[in-house]
Amino acid sequence: MPVLQFREALREAMSEEMRRNPDVFLMGEEVAEYNGAYKVSEGMLKEFGPQRVVDTPISEAGFSGLGIGAAMVGMRPIIEFMTFSFSLVAFDQVVNNAPKMSYMSGGQFKVPVVFRGISGPGQQLAATHSWSVEALYTHVPGLKVVVPTTPAEAKGLLKTAIRDDDPVIFLENESMYGNKGEVPEGDFLLPFGVADVKREGRDCTIVAWGQGCITALAAAEQLEKEHGIRCEVIDPRTLRPLDLPAIVRSVKKTGYCVTVETGYPTCGIGAELAALVHEHCFDDLDNHVVRVASLDVPMPYSKPLLQQVVPSVQRVADAVKKAVYFKG
Amino acid sequence: MTTISTSTSTPKAEPTTTQLMDWYRQMSVIRQFEVKCAQSYQQQKIGGFCHLYVGQEAVAVGSIAATRPQDYVITAYRDHGHAIARGMEMTPLFAELYGKASGCSRGKGGSMHFFDAEKNFFGGHAIVGGHIPLAIGLGWAAKYRKEDRVTLCYFGDGAINQGSFHEALNLAGIHKLPCIFMVENNGYAMGTHLHRSSAVTDLKLRTGDAYGIPGKEVDGMDCIAMYQMMRDGIEYCRSGNGSLFLEVKTYRYRGHSMSDPQKYRTKEEVAKYQDHDPIGRLEKLLREKKLLDDGKVAAMNDEIHAAVEKAHEEADGAAFPTTEDIWKDVYAMPFGPYLAR
Ligand SMILES: Cc1ncc(C[n+]2csc(CCOP(=O)(O)OP(=O)(O)O)c2C)c(N)n1
Ligand SMILES: [Mg+2]
Numbered sequence: 001m002p003v004l005q006f007r008e009a010l011r012e013a014m015s016e017e018m019r020r021n022p023d024v025f026l027m028g029e030e031v032a033e034y035n036g037a038y039k040v041s042e043g044m045l046k047e048f049g050p051q052r053v054v055d056t057p058i059s060e061a062g063f064s065g066l067g068i069g070a071a072m073v074g075m076r077p078i079i080e081f082m083t084f085s086f087s088l089v090a091f092d093q094v095v096n097n098a099p100k101m102s103y104m105s106g107g108q109f110k111v112p113v114v115f116r117g118i119s120g121p122g123q124q125l126a127a128t129h130s131w132s133v134e135a136l137y138t139h140v141p142g143l144k145v146v147v148p149t150t151p152a153e154a155k156g157l158l159k160t161a162i163r164d165d166d167p168v169i170f171l172e173n174e175s176m177y178g179n180k181g182e183v184p185e186g187d188f189l190l191p192f193g194v195a196d197v198k199r200e201g202r203d204c205t206i207v208a209w210g211q212g213c214i215t216a217l218a219a220a221e222q223l224e225k226e227h228g229i230r231c232e233v234i235d236p237r238t239l240r241p242l243d244l245p246a247i248v249r250s251v252k253k254t255g256y257c258v259t260v261e262t263g264y265p266t267c268g269i270g271a272e273l274a275a276l277v278h279e280h281c282f283d284d285l286d287n288h289v290v291r292v293a294s295l296d297v298p299m300p301y302s303k304p305l306l307q308q309v310v311p312s313v314q315r316v317a318d319a320v321k322k323a324v325y326f327k328g
Numbered sequence: 329m330t331t332i333s334t335s336t337s338t339p340k341a342e343p344t345t346t347q348l349m350d351w352y353r354q355m356s357v358i359r360q361f362e363v364k365c366a367q368s369y370q371q372q373k374i375g376g377f378c379h380l381y382v383g384q385e386a387v388a389v390g391s392i393a394a395t396r397p398q399d400y401v402i403t404a405y406r407d408h409g410h411a412i413a414r415g416m417e418m419t420p421l422f423a424e425l426y427g428k429a430s431g432c433s434r435g436k437g438g439s440m441h442f443f444d445a446e447k448n449f450f451g452g453h454a455i456v457g458g459h460i461p462l463a464i465g466l467g468w469a470a471k472y473r474k475e476d477r478v479t480l481c482y483f484g485d486g487a488i489n490q491g492s493f494h495e496a497l498n499l500a501g502i503h504k505l506p507c508i509f510m511v512e513n514n515g516y517a518m519g520t521h522l523h524r525s526s527a528v529t530d531l532k533l534r535t536g537d538a539y540g541i542p543g544k545e546v547d548g549m550d551c552i553a554m555y556q557m558m559r560d561g562i563e564y565c566r567s568g569n570g571s572l573f574l575e576v577k578t579y580r581y582r583g584h585s586m587s588d589p590q591k592y593r594t595k596e597e598v599a600k601y602q603d604h605d606p607i608g609r610l611e612k613l614l615r616e617k618k619l620l621d622d623g624k625v626a627a628m629n630d631e632i633h634a635a636v637e638k639a640h641e642e643a644d645g646a647a648f649p650t651t652e653d654i655w656k657d658v659y660a661m662p663f664g665p666y667l668a669r
Pocket of ligand 2: 514
């Protein structure tokens, strides 16, 4: 199987879908002539031309609305946000127009648009540029929210997103763009709502996705090596729809659950997961769910502060130890 | 349409030689500061995004020279030059860039978020176009309280395509707010040339008829022209005429940020603008006036170099914020991290 970078897998998904369906196009800031701010769309202008790989002015509300309108008449736009921090300039389009059109029109209009780009704290980008938007968008009925962790998932889930008839929020992470992994060639699609067990274990379930999942896997490795604690890492891959049965199955087995996210704890995904796990696994739990999230403050610029604010391997490991009453 | 008094019939404000020397010095300080930033970035003392002002120095220096301390200044993320021109010391600026507690934003903001309340410097804003509505808030407050203050709002040519720009300018037009909006047109928004981002490239046309705000054009590579335009502009706003929009023609010599391969332009294009370098131009004039010669230029540059190095060293040696600082300033009236105590 070919080994691709995460960004190459995304590019392959988009290119394959564009070859397959002339109604698919890519639009966003610097996606064409600059080859993408993070080189995800490198070479796509050359292959598909300026009609289908389209640079925009810095007008997020305008071009995301364009994507929604075009989707209402059957096109399948891929709208790239340079980062999802900038999607907040287009918040009304993304949370009002995209997810509510089908419902408000009694099913007459569907909106098969994909909004994709970076989410999560980068390297000292400070408060406005460091949003983890998954909780904001997963909150909204009518949106689907996807967070791939591996290059194969990047490809398989993006292809599914493009073919999906609903608006999809597709969250990537800058630190993961260079990650490599085996990616199946050709028509490889991964279904929404199916979690992946990234690591098996019997002692504690960790639910984590994207950047947080990579941190969780490192913590799981460390915990096994240092203390013999075997964690089961469940990656939901899509936060809406959520594969609750997979999480419940795992927690019933381990009796403990830790959630990891780069977003905020207050009304975060971890809060929702904790509520669900408590509802569905109450009698199987030997402790309450323990959440790991960014500290509840705007992201600071200063490196030593940022390192404490964003979940670290150590913080996840400590959370697991706390959850399973480990006294080492 | 109202006109502002920059026609040839009214005498232009002639700067004194002291002013000219001061501007030359300020522009040189900014340039050397930015060169040091580039070095510190390479050494990973600076993180995140860092956008240098090299080439655009005359815009901030010439315009801020015409302000009074009570006037308000607000800008985008390419903010080092404006901060220095506004009189902020270099040490807290370097300290901010290095993420130190003594930084002008306590290490919380970084390069894109310089602030100084005492200097009426309202930031440093990183979301393109996001600060333009803030500028009309500043202008609104000044007008409401009948205070004699003008707000200077700077932004890039990329920002004029944001809804926030248009909404803010319309509001400023309705309420005749004492605000000067300056688009620092350096030709590019990241890698996108103005021709590809704006349906109309004569930017001074983008406000007048639409929002009742007169638009003017000024050579942003000429510190004196900047100053003269701004003197008249501030006078125009102070006299209750409402807002003003300036298309400032300028150019950035460096990449958009520190990681920009700059494939969208040629070296020749950059060199062409460097021929009209704002510092070089003023230096030529000052040499003609016999205020500068080789020796004086060298001495001044050495002196600035020493000041930059000193500020850098002070900042480099300063302390990082502490873990407790993480929780400070989230709220003005704190109640703890999340739950009410
Ligand atoms: C809302 C938003 N969209 C995109 C960006 C990413 N971005 C940062 S600077 C920039 C280009 C802005 O160019 P311009 O306004 O001309 O200012 P200049 O960099 O030339 O000073 C872009 C696209 C952002 N910071 N905010
Ligand atoms: Mg520009």
